[in-house]
Amino acid sequence: MRRFRSLLIDQADIRIPGLSVMTFALHRHLAEHEAIAPHRHRWCQALLYLSQQGRQAVDGAAVQVNPGTLILMPPGVAHAFRRSGRAAPLCLMINFRVRRARSRSVAVCSLTRSELSEIRHHLARLIRLQQTPGDALAWEGATLVLLTLMLCLRTAGWLGQEAGATAIRPSRAISGLLAAMPMAGSLAETVQRSGYHRDHLNRLVRGETGLSLGQFRARQRLIRAKELLTHGVRVGEVANAVGLPDQGYFARWFRRQTGQAPSAWSRRPRAAQP
Missing domain, CATH: 2.60.120.280 (Regulatory protein AraC)
Structure with a gap:
Protein backbone atom coordinates (compact mmCIF):
# COMPACT_ATOMS: atom_id res chain seq x y z
CA MET A 1 0.00 0.00 0.00
CA THR A 166 38.92 5.65 2.66
CA ALA A 167 38.67 6.59 -1.01
CA ILE A 168 37.22 10.02 -0.17
CA ARG A 169 39.71 11.04 2.51
CA PRO A 170 41.92 13.92 1.43
CA SER A 171 45.55 13.12 0.73
CA ARG A 172 47.89 13.73 3.66
CA ALA A 173 49.24 17.03 2.28
CA ILE A 174 45.82 18.49 1.46
CA SER A 175 44.32 17.10 4.66
CA GLY A 176 47.02 18.79 6.74
CA LEU A 177 46.59 22.06 4.87
CA LEU A 178 42.82 22.09 5.40
CA ALA A 179 43.11 21.09 9.06
CA ALA A 180 45.49 24.01 9.71
CA MET A 181 43.49 26.57 7.70
CA PRO A 182 42.47 29.40 10.05
CA MET A 183 38.86 30.55 10.25
CA ALA A 184 39.94 34.19 10.02
CA GLY A 185 42.26 35.94 7.62
CA SER A 186 42.69 35.85 3.88
CA LEU A 187 42.62 32.64 1.89
CA ALA A 188 45.70 34.01 0.14
CA GLU A 189 47.73 33.09 3.23
CA THR A 190 46.65 29.46 2.92
CA VAL A 191 47.41 29.48 -0.80
CA GLN A 192 50.87 30.93 -0.17
CA ARG A 193 51.58 28.35 2.52
CA SER A 194 50.61 25.52 0.17
CA GLY A 195 53.16 26.51 -2.46
CA TYR A 196 50.60 26.05 -5.26
CA HIS A 197 48.99 28.53 -7.62
CA ARG A 198 45.48 29.30 -6.34
CA ASP A 199 43.68 27.75 -9.32
CA HIS A 200 45.72 24.56 -9.01
CA LEU A 201 45.13 24.38 -5.25
CA ASN A 202 41.40 24.80 -5.80
CA ARG A 203 41.46 21.89 -8.26
CA LEU A 204 43.31 19.72 -5.72
CA VAL A 205 40.93 20.62 -2.89
CA ARG A 206 37.88 20.15 -5.11
CA GLY A 207 39.20 16.78 -6.24
CA GLU A 208 39.54 15.65 -2.62
CA THR A 209 36.47 17.25 -1.05
CA GLY A 210 34.14 18.28 -3.90
CA LEU A 211 34.47 21.91 -2.76
CA SER A 212 36.67 24.86 -3.59
CA LEU A 213 38.98 26.21 -0.89
CA GLY A 214 36.55 29.05 -0.11
CA GLN A 215 33.54 26.72 -0.04
CA PHE A 216 35.37 24.33 2.27
CA ARG A 217 36.18 27.10 4.76
CA ALA A 218 32.60 28.41 4.58
CA ARG A 219 31.29 24.95 5.43
CA GLN A 220 33.74 24.60 8.33
CA ARG A 221 32.68 28.02 9.60
CA LEU A 222 29.04 27.01 9.48
CA ILE A 223 29.66 23.72 11.29
CA ARG A 224 31.61 25.53 14.02
CA ALA A 225 29.03 28.31 14.32
CA LYS A 226 26.18 25.82 14.74
CA GLU A 227 28.16 23.91 17.36
CA LEU A 228 28.92 27.03 19.41
CA LEU A 229 25.38 28.39 19.17
CA THR A 230 24.00 25.00 20.22
CA HIS A 231 26.08 25.26 23.40
CA GLY A 232 24.79 28.74 24.26
CA VAL A 233 27.81 30.82 23.20
CA ARG A 234 26.88 34.46 22.56
CA VAL A 235 26.44 35.51 18.94
CA GLY A 236 29.27 38.07 19.08
CA GLU A 237 31.69 35.48 20.45
CA VAL A 238 30.62 32.98 17.79
CA ALA A 239 31.21 35.57 15.07
CA ASN A 240 34.76 36.14 16.35
CA ALA A 241 35.41 32.41 16.66
CA VAL A 242 34.57 31.71 13.01
CA GLY A 243 36.52 34.67 11.65
CA LEU A 244 33.58 37.00 10.93
CA PRO A 245 33.96 39.56 13.75
CA ASP A 246 31.36 41.97 12.33
CA GLN A 247 28.31 40.68 14.21
CA GLY A 248 25.85 42.17 11.73
CA TYR A 249 27.63 40.63 8.75
CA PHE A 250 27.86 37.29 10.57
CA ALA A 251 24.12 37.34 11.31
CA ARG A 252 23.29 38.01 7.65
CA TRP A 253 25.72 35.31 6.48
CA PHE A 254 24.31 32.75 8.94
CA ARG A 255 20.75 33.52 7.86
CA ARG A 256 21.68 33.02 4.17
CA GLN A 257 23.14 29.60 4.98
CA THR A 258 20.44 28.28 7.31
CA GLY A 259 17.35 30.44 6.83
CA GLN A 260 17.45 31.45 10.50
CA ALA A 261 19.03 34.17 12.61
CA PRO A 262 21.83 32.99 14.94
CA SER A 263 19.78 33.96 18.00
CA ALA A 264 16.82 31.89 16.77
CA TRP A 265 19.09 28.91 16.09
CA SER A 266 20.56 29.00 19.60
CA ARG A 267 17.05 28.86 21.11
CA ARG A 268 16.06 25.72 19.25
CA PRO A 269 15.91 22.44 21.20
CA ARG A 270 19.09 20.45 20.55
CA ALA A 271 17.10 17.52 19.19
CA ALA A 272 15.84 19.77 16.39
CA GLN A 273 19.28 21.00 15.32
CA PRO A 274 20.95 19.12 12.43
Whole structure:
Protein backbone atom coordinates (compact mmCIF):
# COMPACT_ATOMS: atom_id res chain seq x y z
CA MET A 1 0.00 0.00 0.00
CA ARG A 2 1.42 3.38 -1.00
CA ARG A 3 2.17 5.73 1.90
CA PHE A 4 3.03 8.79 -0.16
CA ARG A 5 1.84 10.71 -3.21
CA SER A 6 4.22 11.27 -6.11
CA LEU A 7 4.34 14.90 -7.29
CA LEU A 8 6.95 14.78 -10.04
CA ILE A 9 8.61 12.16 -12.27
CA ASP A 10 8.24 8.52 -11.30
CA GLN A 11 10.38 6.82 -13.93
CA ALA A 12 13.53 8.65 -15.02
CA ASP A 13 15.38 5.91 -16.97
CA ILE A 14 18.60 7.92 -17.45
CA ARG A 15 21.84 6.05 -18.15
CA ILE A 16 25.43 7.21 -18.49
CA PRO A 17 28.61 5.12 -18.08
CA GLY A 18 28.83 3.94 -14.47
CA LEU A 19 25.51 5.46 -13.39
CA SER A 20 21.81 4.93 -14.04
CA VAL A 21 18.87 6.80 -12.53
CA MET A 22 15.65 4.80 -12.31
CA THR A 23 13.37 6.99 -10.20
CA PHE A 24 13.35 10.73 -9.53
CA ALA A 25 10.25 11.77 -7.64
CA LEU A 26 8.91 14.29 -5.17
CA HIS A 27 6.90 12.49 -2.50
CA ARG A 28 4.43 13.93 -0.06
CA HIS A 29 3.81 11.49 2.81
CA LEU A 30 0.06 10.94 3.08
CA ALA A 31 -1.56 12.41 6.18
CA GLU A 32 -3.09 9.09 7.26
CA HIS A 33 0.33 7.41 7.38
CA GLU A 34 2.50 8.59 10.25
CA ALA A 35 5.38 6.20 9.60
CA ILE A 36 7.03 4.03 6.95
CA ALA A 37 8.10 0.59 8.18
CA PRO A 38 11.74 -0.61 7.90
CA HIS A 39 12.62 -1.76 4.39
CA ARG A 40 15.60 -2.24 2.05
CA HIS A 41 16.35 -1.74 -1.65
CA ARG A 42 18.55 -3.48 -4.20
CA TRP A 43 19.69 -0.09 -5.47
CA CYS A 44 21.17 3.14 -4.05
CA GLN A 45 18.79 5.76 -2.74
CA ALA A 46 19.09 9.48 -2.05
CA LEU A 47 16.49 11.09 0.22
CA LEU A 48 16.45 14.88 0.42
CA TYR A 49 13.85 16.38 2.77
CA LEU A 50 12.51 19.73 1.58
CA SER A 51 9.93 20.51 4.28
CA GLN A 52 8.76 19.52 7.77
CA GLN A 53 10.55 17.25 10.23
CA GLY A 54 10.79 13.63 11.28
CA ARG A 55 13.03 10.80 12.41
CA GLN A 56 14.75 8.50 9.96
CA ALA A 57 16.18 5.20 11.17
CA VAL A 58 19.14 4.27 8.98
CA ASP A 59 20.95 0.99 9.53
CA GLY A 60 19.96 1.03 13.21
CA ALA A 61 20.91 4.68 13.83
CA ALA A 62 18.34 7.44 14.49
CA VAL A 63 18.65 10.55 12.32
CA GLN A 64 16.81 13.81 12.93
CA VAL A 65 15.33 14.98 9.62
CA ASN A 66 14.87 18.69 8.88
CA PRO A 67 14.48 20.69 5.65
CA GLY A 68 17.80 20.26 3.85
CA THR A 69 18.70 16.89 5.40
CA LEU A 70 20.23 14.57 2.80
CA ILE A 71 20.61 10.81 3.29
CA LEU A 72 22.50 8.63 0.80
CA MET A 73 22.31 4.85 1.14
CA PRO A 74 24.00 2.02 -0.76
CA PRO A 75 21.98 -1.13 -1.57
CA GLY A 76 20.75 -3.30 1.29
CA VAL A 77 20.59 -0.64 4.03
CA ALA A 78 17.52 -0.94 6.26
CA HIS A 79 15.71 2.34 6.82
CA ALA A 80 12.39 3.65 8.13
CA PHE A 81 10.72 7.02 8.67
CA ARG A 82 8.39 8.58 11.25
CA ARG A 83 7.20 12.14 10.82
CA SER A 84 7.12 14.76 13.57
CA GLY A 85 4.02 16.92 13.84
CA ARG A 86 0.83 16.83 11.80
CA ALA A 87 2.13 18.24 8.50
CA ALA A 88 3.23 15.74 5.86
CA PRO A 89 6.91 16.02 4.84
CA LEU A 90 7.96 16.68 1.26
CA CYS A 91 10.88 14.51 0.14
CA LEU A 92 12.90 14.19 -3.06
CA MET A 93 13.65 10.50 -3.66
CA ILE A 94 16.24 9.38 -6.22
CA ASN A 95 16.75 5.67 -6.86
CA PHE A 96 19.92 4.98 -8.80
CA ARG A 97 22.64 2.45 -9.49
CA VAL A 98 26.31 3.33 -9.49
CA ARG A 99 29.47 1.36 -10.08
CA ARG A 100 30.80 -0.48 -6.98
CA ALA A 101 27.70 0.57 -5.06
CA ARG A 102 28.10 -1.86 -2.16
CA SER A 103 31.56 -0.50 -1.30
CA ARG A 104 30.06 2.89 -0.42
CA SER A 105 29.04 4.11 3.01
CA VAL A 106 25.82 5.64 4.31
CA ALA A 107 26.08 9.44 4.31
CA VAL A 108 23.93 11.89 6.30
CA CYS A 109 24.51 15.63 5.89
CA SER A 110 22.75 18.98 5.65
CA LEU A 111 22.69 21.05 2.48
CA THR A 112 23.54 24.72 2.76
CA ARG A 113 20.88 27.28 1.94
CA SER A 114 22.50 27.97 -1.45
CA GLU A 115 22.69 24.25 -2.31
CA LEU A 116 19.05 23.75 -1.35
CA SER A 117 18.08 26.80 -3.39
CA GLU A 118 19.87 25.37 -6.44
CA ILE A 119 17.98 22.08 -6.14
CA ARG A 120 14.64 23.86 -5.69
CA HIS A 121 15.42 25.79 -8.88
CA HIS A 122 16.05 22.52 -10.77
CA LEU A 123 12.79 21.04 -9.47
CA ALA A 124 10.79 24.13 -10.42
CA ARG A 125 12.24 23.94 -13.93
CA LEU A 126 11.34 20.23 -14.18
CA ILE A 127 7.76 20.97 -13.16
CA ARG A 128 7.52 23.65 -15.85
CA LEU A 129 8.99 21.26 -18.43
CA GLN A 130 6.26 18.72 -17.67
CA GLN A 131 3.77 21.25 -19.01
CA THR A 132 5.77 21.80 -22.22
CA PRO A 133 4.93 19.66 -25.27
CA GLY A 134 7.70 17.96 -27.24
CA ASP A 135 11.03 16.48 -26.18
CA ALA A 136 12.10 19.23 -23.77
CA LEU A 137 11.31 17.11 -20.70
CA ALA A 138 13.31 14.15 -21.99
CA TRP A 139 16.34 16.21 -23.05
CA GLU A 140 16.64 19.13 -20.65
CA GLY A 141 14.94 17.15 -17.88
CA ALA A 142 17.65 14.49 -17.98
CA THR A 143 20.29 17.19 -17.51
CA LEU A 144 18.45 18.67 -14.52
CA VAL A 145 18.04 15.24 -12.92
CA LEU A 146 21.76 14.53 -13.29
CA LEU A 147 22.76 17.98 -11.99
CA THR A 148 20.58 17.45 -8.92
CA LEU A 149 22.00 13.99 -8.24
CA MET A 150 25.58 15.18 -8.79
CA LEU A 151 25.10 17.96 -6.25
CA CYS A 152 23.79 15.42 -3.72
CA LEU A 153 26.65 13.00 -4.40
CA ARG A 154 29.24 15.77 -4.11
CA THR A 155 27.77 17.15 -0.88
CA ALA A 156 27.68 13.69 0.70
CA GLY A 157 31.21 12.84 -0.41
CA TRP A 158 30.18 10.10 -2.84
CA LEU A 159 31.40 11.79 -6.00
CA GLY A 160 34.66 10.14 -7.01
CA GLN A 161 34.40 7.52 -4.25
CA GLU A 162 35.47 4.17 -5.66
CA ALA A 163 36.24 1.76 -2.86
CA GLY A 164 34.78 2.56 0.52
CA ALA A 165 35.13 5.52 2.87
CA THR A 166 38.92 5.65 2.66
CA ALA A 167 38.67 6.59 -1.01
CA ILE A 168 37.22 10.02 -0.17
CA ARG A 169 39.71 11.04 2.51
CA PRO A 170 41.92 13.92 1.43
CA SER A 171 45.55 13.12 0.73
CA ARG A 172 47.89 13.73 3.66
CA ALA A 173 49.24 17.03 2.28
CA ILE A 174 45.82 18.49 1.46
CA SER A 175 44.32 17.10 4.66
CA GLY A 176 47.02 18.79 6.74
CA LEU A 177 46.59 22.06 4.87
CA LEU A 178 42.82 22.09 5.40
CA ALA A 179 43.11 21.09 9.06
CA ALA A 180 45.49 24.01 9.71
CA MET A 181 43.49 26.57 7.70
CA PRO A 182 42.47 29.40 10.05
CA MET A 183 38.86 30.55 10.25
CA ALA A 184 39.94 34.19 10.02
CA GLY A 185 42.26 35.94 7.62
CA SER A 186 42.69 35.85 3.88
CA LEU A 187 42.62 32.64 1.89
CA ALA A 188 45.70 34.01 0.14
CA GLU A 189 47.73 33.09 3.23
CA THR A 190 46.65 29.46 2.92
CA VAL A 191 47.41 29.48 -0.80
CA GLN A 192 50.87 30.93 -0.17
CA ARG A 193 51.58 28.35 2.52
CA SER A 194 50.61 25.52 0.17
CA GLY A 195 53.16 26.51 -2.46
CA TYR A 196 50.60 26.05 -5.26
CA HIS A 197 48.99 28.53 -7.62
CA ARG A 198 45.48 29.30 -6.34
CA ASP A 199 43.68 27.75 -9.32
CA HIS A 200 45.72 24.56 -9.01
CA LEU A 201 45.13 24.38 -5.25
CA ASN A 202 41.40 24.80 -5.80
CA ARG A 203 41.46 21.89 -8.26
CA LEU A 204 43.31 19.72 -5.72
CA VAL A 205 40.93 20.62 -2.89
CA ARG A 206 37.88 20.15 -5.11
CA GLY A 207 39.20 16.78 -6.24
CA GLU A 208 39.54 15.65 -2.62
CA THR A 209 36.47 17.25 -1.05
CA GLY A 210 34.14 18.28 -3.90
CA LEU A 211 34.47 21.91 -2.76
CA SER A 212 36.67 24.86 -3.59
CA LEU A 213 38.98 26.21 -0.89
CA GLY A 214 36.55 29.05 -0.11
CA GLN A 215 33.54 26.72 -0.04
CA PHE A 216 35.37 24.33 2.27
CA ARG A 217 36.18 27.10 4.76
CA ALA A 218 32.60 28.41 4.58
CA ARG A 219 31.29 24.95 5.43
CA GLN A 220 33.74 24.60 8.33
CA ARG A 221 32.68 28.02 9.60
CA LEU A 222 29.04 27.01 9.48
CA ILE A 223 29.66 23.72 11.29
CA ARG A 224 31.61 25.53 14.02
CA ALA A 225 29.03 28.31 14.32
CA LYS A 226 26.18 25.82 14.74
CA GLU A 227 28.16 23.91 17.36
CA LEU A 228 28.92 27.03 19.41
CA LEU A 229 25.38 28.39 19.17
CA THR A 230 24.00 25.00 20.22
CA HIS A 231 26.08 25.26 23.40
CA GLY A 232 24.79 28.74 24.26
CA VAL A 233 27.81 30.82 23.20
CA ARG A 234 26.88 34.46 22.56
CA VAL A 235 26.44 35.51 18.94
CA GLY A 236 29.27 38.07 19.08
CA GLU A 237 31.69 35.48 20.45
CA VAL A 238 30.62 32.98 17.79
CA ALA A 239 31.21 35.57 15.07
CA ASN A 240 34.76 36.14 16.35
CA ALA A 241 35.41 32.41 16.66
CA VAL A 242 34.57 31.71 13.01
CA GLY A 243 36.52 34.67 11.65
CA LEU A 244 33.58 37.00 10.93
CA PRO A 245 33.96 39.56 13.75
CA ASP A 246 31.36 41.97 12.33
CA GLN A 247 28.31 40.68 14.21
CA GLY A 248 25.85 42.17 11.73
CA TYR A 249 27.63 40.63 8.75
CA PHE A 250 27.86 37.29 10.57
CA ALA A 251 24.12 37.34 11.31
CA ARG A 252 23.29 38.01 7.65
CA TRP A 253 25.72 35.31 6.48
CA PHE A 254 24.31 32.75 8.94
CA ARG A 255 20.75 33.52 7.86
CA ARG A 256 21.68 33.02 4.17
CA GLN A 257 23.14 29.60 4.98
CA THR A 258 20.44 28.28 7.31
CA GLY A 259 17.35 30.44 6.83
CA GLN A 260 17.45 31.45 10.50
CA ALA A 261 19.03 34.17 12.61
CA PRO A 262 21.83 32.99 14.94
CA SER A 263 19.78 33.96 18.00
CA ALA A 264 16.82 31.89 16.77
CA TRP A 265 19.09 28.91 16.09
CA SER A 266 20.56 29.00 19.60
CA ARG A 267 17.05 28.86 21.11
CA ARG A 268 16.06 25.72 19.25
CA PRO A 269 15.91 22.44 21.20
CA ARG A 270 19.09 20.45 20.55
CA ALA A 271 17.10 17.52 19.19
CA ALA A 272 15.84 19.77 16.39
CA GLN A 273 19.28 21.00 15.32
CA PRO A 274 20.95 19.12 12.43
